Amino acid sequence: MMRKGVLKIVVPCYNEEEVLHETNKRLLEVITTMEQSGKIVSGGVVYVDDGSRDKTWQIIDELSKADPHVAGIKLAHNAGHQNALFAGLTLASECCDMAVSIDADLQDDTNAIFEMVDKYNDGAEVVYGVRRERTTDTWFKRNTALGFYKMMNKMGTDVKYNHADFRLMGSAALKALVAMPERNLFLRGMVRTLGFQEADVYYDRSERFAGESKYPLTKMLNFAVDGITSFSVKPLRLILTFGVFFLVMAILAIGYGLYSYFIIGGTIRGWTSLLVSLWFIGGSLMIAVGIVGEYVGKIYKEVKRRPLYVIERTENLK
Ligand code: UDP
Ligand code: MG
Numbered sequence: 001m002m003r004k005g006v007l008k009i010v011v012p013c014y015n016e017e018e019v020l021h022e023t024n025k026r027l028l029e030v031i032t033t034m035e036q037s038g039k040i041v042s043g044g045v046v047y048v049d050d051g052s053r054d055k056t057w058q059i060i061d062e063l064s065k066a067d068p069h070v071a072g073i074k075l076a077h078n079a080g081h082q083n084a085l086f087a088g089l090t091l092a093s094e095c096c097d098m099a100v101s102i103d104a105d106l107q108d109d110t111n112a113i114f115e116m117v118d119k120y121n122d123g124a125e126v127v128y129g130v131r132r133e134r135t136t137d138t139w140f141k142r143n144t145a146l147g148f149y150k151m152m153n154k155m156g157t158d159v160k161y162n163h164a165d166f167r168l169m170g171s172a173a174l175k176a177l178v179a180m181p182e183r184n185l186f187l188r189g190m191v192r193t194l195g196f197q198e199a200d201v202y203y204d205r206s207e208r209f210a211g212e213s214k215y216p217l218t219k220m221l222n223f224a225v226d227g228i229t230s231f232s233v234k235p236l237r238l239i240l241t242f243g244v245f246f247l248v249m250a251i252l253a254i255g256y257g258l259y260s261y262f263i264i265g266g267t268i269r270g271w272t273s274l275l276v277s278l279w280f281i282g283g284s285l286m287i288a289v290g291i292v293g294e295y296v297g298k299i300y301k302e303v304k305r306r307p308l309y310v311i312e313r314t315e316n317l318k
Pocket of ligand 2: 103107208
């Protein structure tokens with residue numbers, strides 16, 4: 001089967017004034033090359049300004065006026081990477097046959113898009129960009145990311161190792177994705193559950209072209225917790241296991257206590273162990289309540305049905 005169509009490249013941008021011109025240049029190069037070679041019918045870039053405080057929107061506005069290939073969506077406030085991307089994909093899904101999502105900072109190899117489109121033309125509906133190695137990331141980022149994947153999979157969330165949010169989706173997959181009603185987005189996990197024909201494209205990840213990471217450690221940790229609790233109830237099950245374990249320990253301890261009281265005698269010595277176990281149990285209870293609270297918080301957010309993002313204006317979107 002050979003198919004071909006209209007491509008939109010969706011780029012979430014938060015304070016990216018330093019990279020936007022270069023990003024736009026490279027993406028337009030990719031698009032015009034493919035238009036000329038007939039790999040796609042036509043292409044365009046959709047920038048989503050995620051409530052930036054710098055000149056990001058001004059630049060998007062200028063770029064969209066200079067070139068009809070460029071469109072912009074301005075969100076009214078910083079909705080976060082996942083929500084901004086979701087906004088872009090939702091609007092793009094109405095005017096394209098396939099959409100590629102990519103970060104603004106050029107860490108992902110724009111040339112991999114050629115191969116993604118090839119795979120789409122050959123029939124794949126979801127094409128994952130998978131990075132070969134994380135040699136350019138710092139030691140810290142590399143290892144925390146690895147730990148993140150391992151933990152996610154252990155906790156029951158199916159994530160693809162070394163794939164972030166650089167991927168191509170055909171319109172069927174896109175429509176299925178944007179129809180998902182949930183509020184706590186973890187897109188890379190959600191896409192995995194769709195079940196369309198999938199393919200991988202490998203690429204080398206480079207340094208951020210300019211500017212600083214918009215994902216500081218706190219945001220990354222939040223993302224990891226969201227990823228796990230949005231997809232799996234395993235942590236809840238884990239609490240139960242711990243609870244049973246502690247109960248068994250407690251029964252043993254009671255047996256031991258009675259034994260030493262009645263048979264051995266003179267038991268003032270137990271004070272230290274008592275104090276320690278008290279703290280221990282208090283701590284584990286608090287963790288347990290915290291995990292439950294995490295899920296209750298999620299339910300609260302889902303029940304509120306607040307919009308994921310608020311669009312202030314759009315430019316050139318058709
Ligand atoms: N981003 C966003 N909203 C945010 C944070 C980040 O739209 O609140 C965008 C950002 O502009 C970039 C992408 O998400 O295009 C990934 O962010 P970044 O490259 O800073 O993350 P890192 O690669 O360091 O994990
Ligand atoms: Mg980055």
